Amino acid sequence: MPLDPPTVADVLTAQRRIDGLVVRTPASSYAELDRLVDDAGASGAHVVVKHENLQRTGAFKVRGALNLLLRMSDDARRRGIVGYSTGNHAQALADAARHVGAPCTIVMPTAPNPVKERAVRALGAEVVLHGERLEDACAHAEQLAEDRGARLVSAADEPDLVAGVATASLELLQQRPDLDVLVVPVGGGSGAAAACLVAAAVAPRVRVVGVQAAASPAAHDSWRAGELLVRPNRTRAEGLAVGRGFALTQGLLRTHLSDFLLVDDDAITRAQRVYLTAGRTVSEGAGAAALAAVLTHAERFAGVRTGVVCSGGNASEAELRRALTSA
Numbered sequence: 001m002p003l004d005p006p007t008v009a010d011v012l013t014a015q016r017r018i019d020g021l022v023v024r025t026p027a028s029s030y031a032e033l034d035r036l037v038d039d040a041g042a043s044g045a046h047v048v049v050k051h052e053n054l055q056r057t058g059a060f061k062v063r064g065a066l067n068l069l070l071r072m073s074d075d076a077r078r079r080g081i082v083g084y085s086t087g088n089h090a091q092a093l094a095d096a097a098r099h100v101g102a103p104c105t106i107v108m109p110t111a112p113n114p115v116k117e118r119a120v121r122a123l124g125a126e127v128v129l130h131g132e133r134l135e136d137a138c139a140h141a142e143q144l145a146e147d148r149g150a151r152l153v154s155a156a157d158e159p160d161l162v163a164g165v166a167t168a169s170l171e172l173l174q175q176r177p178d179l180d181v182l183v184v185p186v187g188g189g190s191g192a193a194a195a196c197l198v199a200a201a202v203a204p205r206v207r208v209v210g211v212q213a214a215a216s217p218a219a220h221d222s223w224r225a226g227e228l229l230v231r232p233n234r235t236r237a238e239g240l241a242v243g244r245g246f247a248l249t250q251g252l253l254r255t256h257l258s259d260f261l262l263v264d265d266d267a268i269t270r271a272q273r274v275y276l277t278a279g280r281t282v283s284e285g286a287g288a289a290a291l292a293a294v295l296t297h298a299e300r301f302a303g304v305r306t307g308v309v310c311s312g313g314n315a316s317e318a319e320l321r322r323a324l325t326s327a
């Protein structure tokens with residue numbers, strides 16, 4: 001059965017519901033970053049970074065998880081939740097579950113980012129490592145949820161999650177109503193779908209551009225084809241490592257997304273370095289993908305006031321070392 005997409009009224013309600021539980025993250029500009037983007041070919045571009053890397057648990061996803069868990073009945077909370085994730089969805093669910101006192105089990109693919117795995121355990125969730133790819137972890141999580149009578153929380157096909165995530169875009173448009181474009185990284189598509197929903201309702205002249213890793217292009221290819229596709233999933237930016245399109249988020253992307261760009265993993269790593277050096281900002285790969293797209297496709301952003309979502313900051317040590325030694 002198709003899910004009803006959230007409305008902007010749901011987003012406003014979510015904003016009130018999670019107010020005080022999440023960080024109103026800064027929207028910042030950096031002269032050196034603007035200069036680098038200008039040098040890359042976007043003359044007169046002005047970049048505004050939405051710092052969800054500074055969000056509670058280090059990524060935007062906790063906005064959605066809190067909204068979802070706060071909307072669950074007492075009985076459903078007692079039965080608990082099961083999620084599957086490469087890390088940030090996991091941390092968000094674990095954090096929100098702890099807030100409402102619900103048991104939380106997370107299935108992660110084997111060999112997770114150690115920073116994320118430690119954080120999930122520290123938040124009190126049970127961690128099960130299963131399968132090489134997110135798709136394998138997903139199948140295992142479905143089984144666990146059924147066995148335990150718990151609620152399986154999808155990473156994207158969840159209206160309450162999208163409504164909560166949308167508060168990040170709403171907040172950015174409230175902080176910087178002068179923006180022309182929002183550039184949003186895409187994995188399952190909740191962040192970009194949420195940006196489309198909000199922009200269409202409150203700032204229809206603002207264009208929303210999605211960015212995905214070329215090594216994991218399922219959402220991009222699904223959007224271009226107009227149907228849900230399965231695609232290879234090989235990016236090292238684990239926040240973007242998703243192998244299929246999701247119905248709810250693709251439906252919202254179809255209503256308002258104006259373009260969808262692909263970036264390769266090395267461009268993402270270089271953008272992480274730019275964040276470190278020109279923006280004093282720690283981003284994980286997925287968190288730097290939007291900036292990577294602006295640097296790679298700079299000519300499209302000449303003279304444009306561009307909001308880039310720095311979606312997360314949970315980079316492993318190895319990842320930061322790679323970024324600092326990249327050319």
Ligand SMILES: *Cc1c(COP(=O)(O)O)cnc(C)c1O
Binds near residue numbers: 088156186311
């Ligand atoms: C999950 C995640 C994304 C992708 O978001 P979707 O809503 O799945 O498209 C991007 N960046 C970071 C840091 C993430 O954790």
